[in-house]
Amino acid sequence: MERRKMRKRSWAEPYKIKMVELVHMTTREERQKALEKAGYNTFLLRSRDVYIDLLTDSGTSAMSDQQWAGLMRGDEAYAGSENFYHLEDAVRKVYGYKHVVPTHQGRGAEHILSKVLIKPGDIVPGNMYFTTTRLHQELAGGTFVDVICDEAHDAENLFPFKGNIDLNKLENLIKTHGAKKIPYVSIATTVNMAGGQPVSLENLRQVRELTKKHGILVIHDMTRVAENAYFIQRSEPGYQKTPIRKIVHEICSLTDGATFSGKKDALVNIGGFLALNRRKDYIEASNLVVVYEGLHTYGGLAGRDMEAMAIGIYESIDDDHIHARVGQVEYLGQQLIDHGVPIVQPIGGHGVFLDAKRFLPHLPQASFPAQTLAAEIYLDSGVRTMERGIVSAGRNKQTGDHNYPNLELVRLTIPRRVYTQAHMDVVAESVEDVFAKRKKIKGLDMTYEPKYLRFFQARFKPLK
Numbered sequence: 001m002e003r004r005k006m007r008k009r010s011w012a013e014p015y016k017i018k019m020v021e022l023v024h025m026t027t028r029e030e031r032q033k034a035l036e037k038a039g040y041n042t043f044l045l046r047s048r049d050v051y052i053d054l055l056t057d058s059g060t061s062a063m064s065d066q067q068w069a070g071l072m073r074g075d076e077a078y079a080g081s082e083n084f085y086h087l088e089d090a091v092r093k094v095y096g097y098k099h100v101v102p103t104h105q106g107r108g109a110e111h112i113l114s115k116v117l118i119k120p121g122d123i124v125p126g127n128m129y130f131t132t133t134r135l136h137q138e139l140a141g142g143t144f145v146d147v148i149c150d151e152a153h154d155a156e157n158l159f160p161f162k163g164n165i166d167l168n169k170l171e172n173l174i175k176t177h178g179a180k181k182i183p184y185v186s187i188a189t190t191v192n193m194a195g196g197q198p199v200s201l202e203n204l205r206q207v208r209e210l211t212k213k214h215g216i217l218v219i220h221d222m223t224r225v226a227e228n229a230y231f232i233q234r235s236e237p238g239y240q241k242t243p244i245r246k247i248v249h250e251i252c253s254l255t256d257g258a259t260f261s262g263k264k265d266a267l268v269n270i271g272g273f274l275a276l277n278r279r280k281d282y283i284e285a286s287n288l289v290v291v292y293e294g295l296h297t298y299g300g301l302a303g304r305d306m307e308a309m310a311i312g313i314y315e316s317i318d319d320d321h322i323h324a325r326v327g328q329v330e331y332l333g334q335q336l337i338d339h340g341v342p343i344v345q346p347i348g349g350h351g352v353f354l355d356a357k358r359f360l361p362h363l364p365q366a367s368f369p370a371q372t373l374a375a376e377i378y379l380d381s382g383v384r385t386m387e388r389g390i391v392s393a394g395r396n397k398q399t400g401d402h403n404y405p406n407l408e409l410v411r412l413t414i415p416r417r418v419y420t421q422a423h424m425d426v427v428a429e430s431v432e433d434v435f436a437k438r439k440k441i442k443g444l445d446m447t448y449e450p451k452y453l454r455f456f457q458a459r460f461k462p463l464k
């Protein structure tokens with residue numbers, strides 16, 4: 001047999017570019033001015049002052065030519081729009097849920113769901129909280145309890161399924177409060193706040209079995225289910241040859257309903273839905289949606305939005321698409337690891353999370369290391385990131401002091417199909433340069449603190 005040297009085989013994005021959006025390049029002086037004007041908070045920067053925008057992957061995806069064509073097929077009838085039936089069909093075929101109520105975005109679905117299923121005094125276990133999900137559970141009178149596995153709270157733990165539910169924690173909670181007080185288990189694929197970490201199918205099956213025994217529902221926050229399926233295909237024994245669409249379908253089959261933000265996996269700028277298998281829940285939800293979103297065949301969306309989302313759902317479960325999507329995140333993360341930059345590992349599905357505690361160990365947490373780091377990266381290169389640490393964690397209601405979370409992170413969130421590998425190189429080089437100068441970096445002082453969700457609008461100034 002002929003012996004051949006193994007040659008490198010690169011992969012590239014499974015699409016080509018048909019239209020471009022010009023971005024604005026800035027000088028360091030301009031960025032310094034913009035940063036001061038924004039009170040050192042990347043949420044307060046103007047988009048035109050940003051070169052590469054990694055603030056969020058929500059609603060920032062590039063739509064395909066098929067999706068843009070779908071916009072032109074918008075049927076803007078008030079009732080019974082053709083596009084609603086396309087969306088319903090996509091949800092049934094791809095995810096397997098029986099009933100669908102469109103909503104303007106994910107939190108609209110969370111609102112309706114919480115009103116339908118939660119009674120005051122109920123307990124809602126979940127695999128780590130998400131901001132809007134928890135808030136709607138609480139507004140409906142429920143109490144959220146985190147039952148994620150301990151590995152999720154440790155930035156350096158390499159466990160591949162850090163989104164898993166700890167079954168002992170869940171079982172103890174059922175024992176303590178009784179199954180009647182627990183309307184459903186809230187399970188997110190992947191877990192955003194843990195750094196985009198996936199749940200395994202094995203864990204989902206165990207959760208299904210335990211909840212079935214007690215007559216408790218499982219509701220799926222399926223905002224990034226395709227990205228979760230990618231990790232199952234890569235790391236869960238027996239799934240290496242299973243197509244993404246089959247894994248996605250299997251995940252959904254282990255749950256009773258779902259809330260969905262189309263702004264993530266489904267590659268649209270706006271949209272979401274609530275899916276339910278139990279007919280009586282659906283009837284109630286389709287009645288409530290009329291009050292808060294719109295008629296049950298549009299739920300606050302234009303017909304064209306539903307069409308683009310239906311098409312995006314099919315595109316999101318394509319193996320080549322999802323390999324390139326998560327592959328790009330991993331490409332960036334691996335470059336940073338290779339240069340010794342401390343990041344959350346394993347690398348998550350939708351972004352790379354810098355560990356600001358290890359990046360800036362000389363800064364006490366009360367001088368906002370992650371906020372400082374996000375500002376420094378912007379100043380260095382015009383790359384916009386966001387804080388996920390002490391500022392996001394807010395204050396303790398009893399003591400009035402800051403909450404001091406274990407994880408003090410800067411999130412580099414990658415929009416889908418928007419940036420190229422060269423953009424990722426620019427980002428990595430900028431972070432590496434800031435890392436080289438890290439000892440000179442001083443912290444921040446908060447000069448304005450809003451009452452709610454302070455990370456969005458707080459203002460800072462540099463410490464002397």
Ligand SMILES: *Cc1c(COP(=O)(O)O)cnc(C)c1O
Pocket residue numbers: 058105106107108130132133188192221223260261262263264271272
């Ligand atoms: C974005 C998001 C939501 C809320 O969806 P919106 O469309 O922003 O309202 C819920 N859960 C998770 C995990 C999310 O990432």
